[in-house]
Amino acid sequence: MRLGGKRALVTGGSDGIGLAIAEAFLREGADVLIVGRDGKKLDAARKQLGDNVDTLSADLSASAGIDAVVEHARRGPPVDILVNNAGVAFLVPFETVSEDQFQQSFALNVTAVFFLTQRLLPHLAPGAASVINISSYFAHKMIPKRPSSLYSLSKGALNSLTKSLAFELGPRGIRVNAIAPGTVDTAMRRRSIENLPEAAQAELKAYVERSYPLGRIGWTSDLAGIAVYLASDEAA
Numbered sequence: 001m002r003l004g005g006k007r008a009l010v011t012g013g014s015d016g017i018g019l020a021i022a023e024a025f026l027r028e029g030a031d032v033l034i035v036g037r038d039g040k041k042l043d044a045a046r047k048q049l050g051d052n053v054d055t056l057s058a059d060l061s062a063s064a065g066i067d068a069v070v071e072h073a074r075r076g077p078p079v080d081i082l083v084n085n086a087g088v089a090f091l092v093p094f095e096t097v098s099e100d101q102f103q104q105s106f107a108l109n110v111t112a113v114f115f116l117t118q119r120l121l122p123h124l125a126p127g128a129a130s131v132i133n134i135s136s137y138f139a140h141k142m143i144p145k146r147p148s149s150l151y152s153l154s155k156g157a158l159n160s161l162t163k164s165l166a167f168e169l170g171p172r173g174i175r176v177n178a179i180a181p182g183t184v185d186t187a188m189r190r191r192s193i194e195n196l197p198e199a200a201q202a203e204l205k206a207y208v209e210r211s212y213p214l215g216r217i218g219w220t221s222d223l224a225g226i227a228v229y230l231a232s233d234e235a236a
């Protein structure tokens with residue numbers, strides 16, 4: 001068990017990539033708290049993960065939600081692993097991005113990561129904690145006909161935050177890393193293509209098959225191994 005005795009908090013752990021990471025952490029012996037908004041999704045995740053998982057419903061795009069998570073986490077032992085995974089993607093043309101979409105993206109993809117990590121700092125395990133931010137390849141790689149100005153901007157900001165925190169928190173023994181997945185088959189991905197015309201969906205599929213080394217998009221389970229590694233003492 002590579003994470004035995006460790007306590008992990010996974011935001012957005014009720015679905016997609018976060019759920020796969022939570023599942024792998026539990027398998028490796030960690031105590032896991034998952035956070036999402038929708039109680040039904042959290043219940044479904046608990047059914048899948050087992051009663052050992054702790055769940056909390058909170059909206060991290062609002063400061064009250066961040067407060068609720070911090071308060072809940074502080075009631076237990078120190079947190080060894082924080083996975084800032086919850087995120088939102090509006091892959092819409094630059095000229096149509098609304099101020100509301102802009103605020104939502106930054107509130108969840110950047111502000112929540114910043115302040116959740118800051119406010120949990122006193123409760124992170126001294127000397128060996130690991131913070132893992134889930135970024136995206138869209139921070140640095142664009143895809144033809146996939147307008148990503150807002151999403152790329154928010155994930156680029158997350159990458160900068162990750163690098164600067166690695167330097168600021170490293171001397172305290174807190175590691176900060178990011179994982180930047182390519183396209184992964186999740187509800188987020190399906191939402192982002194469902195409104196594309198059929199021809200555009202086919203074109204995207206062909207592009208992926210051409211440009212991804214394995215000729216397929218990622219599965220959520222593909223992300224579990226790297227997350228377990230970064231969370232474990234092997235990555236010290």
Ligand SMILES: NC(=O)c1ccc[n+]([C@@H]2O[C@H](COP(=O)([O-])OP(=O)(O)OC[C@H]3O[C@@H](n4cnc5c(N)ncnc54)[C@H](OP(=O)(O)O)[C@@H]3O)[C@@H](O)[C@H]2O)c1
Nearest residue numbers: 012014015016017036037038059060087136183184186188
């Ligand atoms: N899928 C991809 O192709 C891909 C590629 C690269 C990077 N990523 C990144 O990977 C991360 C996870 O994406 P995913 O595809 O797994 O998404 P997903 O399947 O849509 O799952 C998102 C998770 O986050 C939770 N969540 C969403 N908004 C929240 C909020 N305001 N407060 C608290 N929890 C919230 C959701 O639960 P509720 O809806 O119940 O709140 C759910 O548990 C994101 O940061 C995304 O940018 C995804």
